[in-house]
Every structure is written in C-alpha cells, then in structure tokens.
Amino acid sequence: MTVFDLFGDYTIRIVAAGAALVGLISGLLGPFAVLRRQSLLGATLSHAALPGICIGFLIAGSRDLPSLMAGALATGVLAALSVIVIVRRSRLKSDAALGIVLSLFFAAGIVLLTYVAQTDNASQGGLNSFLFGQAAATLRGDLLVLGAVAMVAGVLVLLFWKEMKLVTFDPAFAASQGLPVAGIEAAMTTMIALAVVAGLQMVGVVLMVSMIVAPAVAARQWATSLAGMVAIAVLMGMAGGVIGAVLSATGRGLSTGPLIVIVLSVIVLLSLALAPRRGLLWEAVARQRRRRTVPAQQVLTTLYHLAASHGRTDYPSEQGMIDTHHRMATAGLLVGMERSGLVRRVTHAPEATPHWQLTDHGRVEAENLLRARGFPDA
C-alpha cells in the first residue's frame, strides 16, 4: 500500500483531516500561550477537561461531541479561574497552583468516569478514549465541529489581532492605552482552553500540551514577527497532524496521538538545530568563525603597528616574533590571510625564517579595523 492508496481510504482521510484541523487550531493559538509563558496552563487545562467531558456526557446522555466539548470547555475555564484565584489570594506560586488544579480536576474526572461507568449507559465506553486520544473514533460530523472551532478561533484572532499582540508582549503598555487587559487575557485563556478541548479526542489529555507548545516553539525559530510565527506554527501543526495520522495508518496498530506528538517533537528538534540565526548549529558555526577571525584581525593590526612604528609600509615582520607577541602559533592564520590577499610572504636575507608584510588591501583592512575600534588617526 502506498501513501497515495492511504489517502484513498475513507477512514484515513477523515482522521488526517481531523488531525490537520486540530493542528491548525493549536498552531493558531499556541504561540500566544507560549509567548505569555503559559505553556503549562495547556497541561492543566487538558487534564481539567476530563470532568467536563463526563459532565457533558451525563447531561447529554450520549457521546455527542458538541456537548462533551461544551462541558470540557466549562471545566477548563473553571480550572483557569481557580489557578488565578489561588495565585492572587494565597501565597502559593503559579507552579503549585497549576499542579494543584491539574491533579484535583483530574481526580474529579476519574471519580466521575467511574460514576458514569456504573450508570449502565451503553455508549459510555468511548469516554476512556479521551484520556489517550482515539483518532480512529473521529466521525465525519466531528470534522464539522472541529472546522467550526477553527473558524471561530481564526475569526477571533483576526478581529482582535492588535489587542492580542499588545497584551502578549507588553500588558502594562496595553493597559496604559486603555485596553481591557484582564478581559483580553481571560479571552485568550478561554481560546487556549478551546484549542485544548478541540484536540482531546485526537491526542488525549496527556499529550495535548505538546500540540500547544511544540508548533509554537518550532515556529519561533524561523519567524521574526508574531504574524510569521503564527503562520508557521499553523503549518507545522497541520503537517505534524497529517504526517502522524498517515504514519499511524501505515503502522501496525500504532496510536495516532503519540505519533503526532513524536513528529512534532522531531520538527522542534530540527528547528532548534537548523533554523537560521537562532539555530544551535548556526550559532556553533558563527562561534567557530569568530574564534578564527578575531585572532586574525589581531595579527593584522600587529603587522600594521609594526610597519607604522618602523616608518615603512612594506616592513617585513618575522614569523617567530609575531608568535611570541601573540603567544600562539600564527603560521596557519597567516597562510589563511595570505589566501585572502591581506599579507604576503617575503624573505629577509640573510635570515631564513619566514617574514610577512601587509599588502595594500591588508593595510586598508587594518586601518578600517582600527578606526572601528576608536583609533581615528590610524
């Protein structure tokens, strides 16, 4: 079976489309969470969705996705409020508050899950799938729900782009401009809860945090503006979703959620390593280059000073003398500089050791360097 055959399969098409929509939603909203240092709120919100799913099920009496999502959103928002109340009204730090709310809401979810289990409702079996995600359970109708969520999130982000941007980067300035900062923050947190809720059925409670964080962190590597970051995060989220879904369809019974998360994690690693300017590899190369250019520049100015103090521009400096002055072997550096036309090798009879003198180009370079370092008369 080739990849193209896979896309012909109806179930796989549904799952891949669902995963793409989930990736789109979390890629769209994740950057705001990450930039506002609320990455772990995603973990708390996803665990807090569990009791909401059970309550939604108990009220609706069936596994109807919109009711489950409404319940999950409600407990998610309640959890976010609890975190804020604990941080504001007690001496506990936000990290303890997140942990408390996460574990207690999850415990409530487990208790409700076992309560639902004894109600003898035939369709309750599906609730467990929210813990770890069950992509294969995605129905065609679910795609409509996910699409609607994506649409709402997209419209909200477009409408309130300026406000969200300002509150994300400089809430104090936003407040001074008369923006309702607390309201916008609450709205953004609610939207992140929405993203979490949308993804639960696909990737599950535990892994959802990665859907929020990973595309945003990876996109940050490639983008220099918020708009670029959000756009790249959306693309990466969708790519991760589709690749994960397709991989799980080719493999023998591999779960979709974990595969999506692994794909996204690989994307993050590649972005951390390879991205231009911010990437680790890029930085290592730049550091290596600096390690070579700085001594070369020093040798160049030494030659310039020697020539100047001897009153002749073609003064030949002896290799050993340069080595002693710089307390290192400079032969390699000088050969490299000769290749770039900065110095030329000369002999200075009767001495047999190598000597070096500046070329015209080298002298101009040295003068530029010295001038840049604050020697205007050079």
Added chain:
Amino acid sequence: MLDAFIASPPALIVATGILVGTASALLGTFLVLRGKSMLTDAISHSILFGIVMVWLVTSQTEGVIQIIGAALTGLLTVALTQGLSRTRLMRDDAAIGLVFPALFAVGIVLLNVYARNVHIDQHTVLLGEISFVWLDTAEVGGRNVPVALLVLLPMTLVNLAFVLAFYKELKLSSFDPGLAAALGFLPGLLGYALLALVSATAVAAFDAVGVILFLAFVIVPASAAYLLTDRLWLMLVMASVIAILSAILGYLLAVRVNVSIGGMMALVTGVFFVLAFLFGPRHGLIAQWAVRRAQAKRNETRTLVAHLYNHEATAGESEENVTRALIEHLGWNRQKARAIVLRGLDLALVHRQGHLLALTELGRAEARAILEPWRG
C-alpha cells in the same frame, strides 16, 4: 492481628493509600517550597518511558530495578528540560511542556509495538487500580503480603530517612539556595536527589494510585500545609497527616458511592486544600479578609480624628466638625459616617459637645501622631 490485617482487603487498600500519601507528602513539602510542582508532573508522566525501557531490557515490570530505572528517567527528564531552557531558545515552562509529552509518546509507541498483552499499559500507569492491590501478593515469612506494600513501605522509609538525614540541608537550600551554595551544601545535587526520589516513589505508587493521583498526593497536602503554618517541621507533619486522613476518608467515601478509590482519595486532599485556603489562620482567605477589614476600620477612625484635628479651634469648626460635614466633605454615606462616629465614641477618641464632635485627649494624641509625628 497481623494476619487479620493481611486478610482484610479494605485494611490493605487504606494502608497502601496511607503509605503513598506519606511518602509523597514528605517529598512534596520540599517540592512545593522549591517551585518544582510542575516538574514533578513532567517526571510522573515520563516515567512511562522509563518503565517501558526497563521492561524491554530486563523484562521486569516491577521491583527494585524498575524503581532505579524510574529514578534515572526522572533525572533524564530534568536534564533534558534544563538543557532545552539553557539554550535560551525557550522558557523553562515551554521546555517542560515539550519534554514530558515526547517521552510519554515514545513510551506509548514502544508499548504499541512490543507489549500488546503485557501487564504494563498506559491505563495502569495513568490511573492505577488501588482496589486490586490485595490480589498481587508475594510470600514473606509464610504470609501472602501484597507486593504494593512490600514496595511502598521501604520507599516511605527511604523518603523519611532522606528527609531526616538531610533536614538542615534541605531546609537551607529550599529557602536560600544562594546561601546553601556559598556554604558548600551543594543545593543542586540535593535537588537532583530529591527529584530522583520523587521518580522512584512515582513508580512504587503507580500500580496503586496512578501517576496523576500520585501527583495530587505530592502537591496538594503540602500546599495545604503551607497555608497553615510557617514552620517547616510542622508543615511536614501536617502534610503527612492530611495525606493519611485523605487516604482513610477517601476510601470510605469511594466505597459508599462506588467510584474510583484512588480518585476519591486525591479529591479529599482537595477538600483539605480548600479548607486551608479559606480558613488558614494567617494565610487563609478569611484571615486575610479580616486583616484587611481591620485595617480599613482603623483607617476610617484615623481619617475622622485627623479631620477633626485639622479644623479644631478654627473659624470653620462649627461647620466642619459635625456629622453632616463628614457626609458632605469626606464623601461617606450617612450610615457609614454614623458607624465611624460611634466607633470613635466607643474608642474614646471623640466625644460630643452639643452637636459638635470634639476630640478627647486620646483622639488628639492619635491625630498628632498622624499629622505631626515630629512633635513626639
């Protein structure tokens, strides 16, 4: 007595809960103080990866080797998180949010591939099943003792010994890591030891309560205790007591309504937390409210005496130092003004002269202390 205990599933279940609770609360106290709650969350998830790896290598699903493997996984999680945040390409919360889902996901996929029908599965790791602890037993001294107890009892003792042996060092490095480092107590090493013990305890506990309910036992009792006391040793004791009571009450409640025992135990820790949050003697919501209320009342009487002092023996005295002026000039409503005047009368700061409000000596002294503190 011992035989009766071992023969009784309820006693064994509650004992397991108590041991998990105590072992967790002892470590949790320091983790909450150090702001490592969410790192504990990360570790408790990523041990799934460790459990699967150890199983793949040694085909053992429990015992000492699993606990050592978990400790190493915990350290791996911490090291990866710190490594990522040291690149300065992301904040440490984002690093935590990347590392543990990745390890958990790898763990699940490895389970998908290799371990279709093995006893370890993601459900057990996440949820645990405390009601069956009495089924899985091993023979010790002619008695069939639940394996969970055989693992958890030593684990609790190890944690207790660690806390007692390094009490001073843990205390110093939790409250003032800079000073601890300057005095040569290696706060970093101690932190790693703490997190390694947390991971080991998580594995010891996962069979019984599952990792997220373990997380509740680590964070919630310690946080509740933190709102109740300012003394470290008392915080340790209170956290342990809360955990023990939660295990007992949680079991009773869970059996009554026939729901998850582990979940109910965790939920009861939440009840204790809410009680501490509301009624804590100094840091509770009501205590804070009472302090603020008392402050507001004091400020009101201080405003009253300052106002009266400013206009005392001036031309406007008869117009300013009457209740009506308080309403018109200070913007108090009638009821509030009357209540404040009555309080001033009660405290003997003010007395009435006809319809004029006059300061007593005490009130004048109070006003001087506010307006002219240099007069002593």
